[in-house]
Amino acid sequence: MAFDGFDFDKEKDFSTWYSEVVKRAELCDLRYNVKGFVVFRPWCVMSFKKMYAAFEKELEASGHRPALFPALVPEENFLKEKEHVEGFAPDLFWVTEVAGNKLGERLAMRPTSETAMYKMYSLWIQGLSDLPLKIYQSCQVWRCETKATRPFIRSREFHWIEAHDVFATMEEAEAQVRTDMETTERVMHLQFGVPFIYFKRPEWDKFPGAVETFGADSLMPDGKTIQQPSTHLLGQNFAKAFDVSFLNSKGEREFGWQTCYGPAISRIYASVISVHGDNKGLVLPFDLAPVQVVVIPVQKKGLEEKIVAKAKAVAASLRGRGFSVECDCSTSTPGFKYNYWELRGVPLRVEVGAREMESGEFVVARRDTGEKEKVKEMELPARLNGLGVAISDNLRLKADAWFAKQLHCASSMEELAKALDKGGFVKVPLCSVKMDGKACAEKIKAETVGDVRGTRFGGKDKPVHSAVCVACGKPADEVVFVARQY
Amino acid sequence: MAFDGFDFDKEKDFSTWYSEVVKRAELCDLRYNVKGFVVFRPWCVMSFKKMYAAFEKELEASGHRPALFPALVPEENFLKEKEHVEGFAPDLFWVTEVAGNKLGERLAMRPTSETAMYKMYSLWIQGLSDLPLKIYQSCQVWRCETKATRPFIRSREFHWIEAHDVFATMEEAEAQVRTDMETTERVMHLQFGVPFIYFKRPEWDKFPGAVETFGADSLMPDGKTIQQPSTHLLGQNFAKAFDVSFLNSKGEREFGWQTCYGPAISRIYASVISVHGDNKGLVLPFDLAPVQVVVIPVQKKGLEEKIVAKAKAVAASLRGRGFSVECDCSTSTPGFKYNYWELRGVPLRVEVGAREMESGEFVVARRDTGEKEKVKEMELPARLNGLGVAISDNLRLKADAWFAKQLHCASSMEELAKALDKGGFVKVPLCSVKMDGKACAEKIKAETVGDVRGTRFGGKDKPVHSAVCVACGKPADEVVFVARQY
Numbered sequence: 016m017a018f019d020g021f022d023f024d025k026e027k028d029f030s031t032w033y034s035e036v037v038k039r040a041e042l043c044d045l046r047y048n049v050k051g052f053v054v055f056r057p058w059c060v061m062s063f064k065k066m067y068a069a070f071e072k073e074l075e076a077s078g079h080r081p082a083l084f085p086a087l088v089p090e091e092n093f094l095k096e097k098e099h100v101e102g103f104a105p106d107l108f109w110v111t112e113v114a115g116n117k118l119g120e121r122l123a124m125r126p127t128s129e130t131a132m133y134k135m136y137s138l139w140i141q142g143l144s145d146l147p148l149k150i151y152q153s154c155q156v157w158r159c160e161t162k163a164t165r166p167f168i169r170s171r172e173f174h175w176i177e178a179h180d181v182f183a184t185m186e187e188a189e190a191q192v193r194t195d196m197e198t199t200e201r202v203m204h205l206q207f208g209v210p211f212i213y214f215k216r217p218e219w220d221k222f223p224g225a226v227e228t229f230g231a232d233s234l235m236p237d238g239k240t241i242q243q244p245s246t247h248l249l250g251q252n253f254a255k256a257f258d259v260s261f262l263n264s265k266g267e268r269e270f271g272w273q274t275c276y277g278p279a280i281s282r283i284y285a286s287v288i289s290v291h292g293d294n295k296g297l298v299l300p301f302d303l304a305p306v307q308v309v310v311i312p313v314q315k316k317g318l319e320e321k322i323v324a325k326a327k328a329v330a331a332s333l334r335g336r337g338f339s340v341e342c343d344c345s346t347s348t349p350g351f352k353y354n355y356w357e358l359r360g361v362p363l364r365v366e367v368g369a370r371e372m373e374s375g376e377f378v379v380a381r382r383d384t385g386e387k388e389k390v391k392e393m394e395l396p397a398r399l400n401g402l403g404v405a406i407s408d409n410l411r412l413k414a415d416a417w418f419a420k421q422l423h424c425a426s427s428m429e430e431l432a433k434a435l436d437k438g439g440f441v442k443v444p445l446c447s448v449k450m451d452g453k454a455c456a457e458k459i460k461a462e463t464v465g466d467v468r469g470t471r472f473g474g475k476d477k478p479v480h481s482a483v484c485v486a487c488g489k490p491a492d493e494v495v496f497v498a499r500q501y
Numbered sequence: 502m503a504f505d506g507f508d509f510d511k512e513k514d515f516s517t518w519y520s521e522v523v524k525r526a527e528l529c530d531l532r533y534n535v536k537g538f539v540v541f542r543p544w545c546v547m548s549f550k551k552m553y554a555a556f557e558k559e560l561e562a563s564g565h566r567p568a569l570f571p572a573l574v575p576e577e578n579f580l581k582e583k584e585h586v587e588g589f590a591p592d593l594f595w596v597t598e599v600a601g602n603k604l605g606e607r608l609a610m611r612p613t614s615e616t617a618m619y620k621m622y623s624l625w626i627q628g629l630s631d632l633p634l635k636i637y638q639s640c641q642v643w644r645c646e647t648k649a650t651r652p653f654i655r656s657r658e659f660h661w662i663e664a665h666d667v668f669a670t671m672e673e674a675e676a677q678v679r680t681d682m683e684t685t686e687r688v689m690h691l692q693f694g695v696p697f698i699y700f701k702r703p704e705w706d707k708f709p710g711a712v713e714t715f716g717a718d719s720l721m722p723d724g725k726t727i728q729q730p731s732t733h734l735l736g737q738n739f740a741k742a743f744d745v746s747f748l749n750s751k752g753e754r755e756f757g758w759q760t761c762y763g764p765a766i767s768r769i770y771a772s773v774i775s776v777h778g779d780n781k782g783l784v785l786p787f788d789l790a791p792v793q794v795v796v797i798p799v800q801k802k803g804l805e806e807k808i809v810a811k812a813k814a815v816a817a818s819l820r821g822r823g824f825s826v827e828c829d830c831s832t833s834t835p836g837f838k839y840n841y842w843e844l845r846g847v848p849l850r851v852e853v854g855a856r857e858m859e860s861g862e863f864v865v866a867r868r869d870t871g872e873k874e875k876v877k878e879m880e881l882p883a884r885l886n887g888l889g890v891a892i893s894d895n896l897r898l899k900a901d902a903w904f905a906k907q908l909h910c911a912s913s914m915e916e917l918a919k920a921l922d923k924g925g926f927v928k929v930p931l932c933s934v935k936m937d938g939k940a941c942a943e944k945i946k947a948e949t950v951g952d953v954r955g956t957r958f959g960g961k962d963k964p965v966h967s968a969v970c971v972a973c974g975k976p977a978d979e980v981v982f983v984a985r986q987y
């Protein structure tokens with residue numbers, strides 16, 4: 016356990032802060048010898064597991080069941096949905112040789128699983144009693160992203176959940192899309208403390224093959240947006256391509272109405288560490304921390320053994336109460352240990368020293384605020400639980416307050432460019448979010464490096480009567496949000 | 502939910518029974534259009550998740566931490582350990598094209614992760630304070646098995662856990678191998694009820710690159726053996742190939758001592774369903790069942806709504822007590838429902854009818870024995886918990902009793918062939934389990950279709966003084982177990 020200090024400024028130089036925290040907290044190792052592939056180390060994977068469990072629990076509560084589909088998809092499956100193959104073909108990893116033999120047909124490593132799953136759905140769905148079909152899989156997918164890769168944010172292999180549902184009516188599919196957005200809210204915002212806005216993507220930025228795409232955009236500390244879970248209304252596009260159909264109540268064969276939803280765990284983790292972290296390193300919500308409480312013996316000459324024994328006893332007793340606890344009895348100084356565990360974002364520290372043993376009161380320190388208090392031994396479990404909730408709440412509320420300040424308005428290209436320099440989202444009037452508006456979005460991108468993220472879902476952002484598109488000057492039909500993007 | 506009956510004889514025709522139960526209980530779909538790849542359906546994946554959790558819990562209790570390594574391994578990594586590359590090269594899936602470009606170096610889809618992980622271990626391990634390093638990953642691996650594939654038993658993509666450890670001494674590595682075997686015992690035998698024997702594999706049947714391999718062999722109902730979790734003492738072979746080394750207490754650079762352990766969840770599931778199943782379908786241990794209790798309303802004219810409401814209330818109350826519960830309110834007959842849930846191995850059924858509502862006592866039926874009893878509503882949670890434990894215990898004890906009868910002895914090739922026809926393991930004297938004995942093992946295989954599985958770990962099976970090898974007639978050094986193999 017080597018610790019060589021952490022002191023990077025998240026506000027002033029987020030990019031360096033991020034790289035250093037990823038490296039020094041041992042979250043991820045970039046030295047694996049395949050470009051764009053990284054190794055996820057235990058400290059992050061322990062949080063991944065909790066994040067997976069949180070999403071899976073919500074998905075199961077809304078009627079989804081887990082399945083596991085093959086990682087390899089035959090080329091012929093891709094060719095079935097035209098937009099989809101055009102969208103994903105440039106990014107595919109192809110298996111062409113197996114056991115010394117050249118394959119007749121190439122196999123793609125799944126970039127997402129529509130084309131693997133819906134062929135089976137076609138076999139499983141016959142009548143109304145087979146619907147709705149709601150299945151998710153927790154897995155990894157592979158896409159040869161050409162942009163620069165960054166750990167957790169963008170890489171060629173990522174870990175996610177994908178939920179694929181089929182319904183008998185368009186209305187049910189539309190309702191599922193809203194449920195998916197609520198799932199994101201309940202898990203990513205309420206549990207992980209990461210704020211976001213759901214945008215209906217413009218026509219030109221939809222998922223390949225979708226009728227409508229809703230993407231959750233969060234913000235990083237440098238003011239750039241990062242795309243989080245999307246949910247897609249697929250309508251009958253894929254159902255027609257893969258013959259996912261059922262006998263409806265009139266006895267007619269009808270194509271299914273589909274949705275899909277994909278929370279990328281590794282990406283959400285990027286937001287968790289970036290939004291909550293501070294200049295000492297990670298700050299983790301209580302329920303995501305691999306270690307929730309670290310117990311640290313503060314030595315006094317002549318009492319070494321007694322103090323260590325007491326620290327271990329306190330740790331064991333807390334473990335028995337369901338906390339995830341580490342007792343750091345290494346030979347380092349308490350100061351070194353404080354820094355070490357603070358860098359790793361452990362929410363609570365309990366100090367056990369000579370004074371504490373005498374008084375029966377332990378010093379408890381919060382990672383998020385640095386506040387310390389004395390807690391009687393008997394009251395420790397209840398108080399730590401209370402502090403755990405308080406820490407998660409505080410992180411979420413702080414993030415919300417910061418996020419609320421990142422919304423700006425502009426009505427001209429110049430204003431937009433200036434506002435984007437400050438970071439965050441900028442609301443501007445745009446002529447259209449149909450294909451007509453694509454050229455204007457491209458102009459905005461070229462002149463301001465801002466991306467049109469779409470219209471806010473459930474928002475009331477309608478342009479005023481006289482508003483004109485910032486790009487073309489024609490009357491504006493929509494208010495869209497623009498942001499620079501990861 | 503279509504149900505077309507299940508009535509196959511596991512004892513008389515295990516092969517058909519297995520195929521039918523896999524299909525009719527909707528565990529796995531073989532119609533995916535890549536040879537050797539199957540789709541794991543929700544009913545089996547829900548059990549997979551519990552099996553993964555059980556193994557992960559044990560591994561974490563013995564000091565392992567989870568990580569996630571890339572699915573792709575560069576060819577150069579494979580070339581580092583000679584035996585390993587020879588062992589796995591024939592089975593590899595190779596990625597050669599990415600995003601429209603031919604790769605300079607081929608990338609293999611991992612068949613196991615030694616060559617991906619140990620290159621990183623070399624970077625992570627410097628001194629004694631970095632040891633022991635104990636890491637596991639839950640993932641899927643790909644091997645182009647040339648033998649006939651069978652769902653869960655052998656396929657080209659399987660789901661497993663692999664634990665890879667590094668120690669400062671050979672003694673610690675040897676101790677880890679014993680711990681791994683205990684993990685298999687505690688999880689696969691005590692929790693899942695699947696009996697097995699750990700064999701030290703003969704010299705010619707070790708894991709490629711290992712010093713010693715210990716494999717758990719279980720038995721299928723047809724008397725053939727199926728290999729379950731192996732643990733390998735790797736010594737310093739891989740450490741030398743990948744430069745996994747540390748500064749020892751004398752200040753000298755020393756190679757690490759390694760072990761690896763790999764429980765294949767999908768394969769263990771094959772044993773679980775085969776060993777416990779009966780002619781009505783699956784029988785699942787209580788802690789592995791996706792649904793532990795099914796509540797079935799038994800309708801009476803005029804009371805339909807009241808009975809359904811009561812059934813739902815009972816189900817909800819049991820759910821609140823932590824049981825995984827389904828309430829089957831479909832329009833099918835109770836008899837149809839009984840068969841449907843029995844085929845799926847649900848351990849307990851609670852019947853709610855007019856009589857039950859009046860008396861306040863519910864009929865509870867056990868899947869394993871078919872026994873029924875009446876239980877007062879208030880006592881339901883405690884009694885169901887007790888029955889759950891009783892079912893798991895009964896399944897394990899029944900399996901143990903059956904397994905104990907599958908051990909035979911032989912002292913000649915004729916006796917061996919006859920004994921193998923009966924199924925199970927046959928103990929025979931063999932000249933040697935070193936490379937010298939390989940020709941005799943091949944002769945045994947050619948004449949009896951039996952495989953030499955090795956010597957029993959911890960056993961006292963020493964040949965009598967005058968014993969001679971069944972194959973060559975020379976004095977026998979060892980007693981080995983022979984079995985026909987999946």
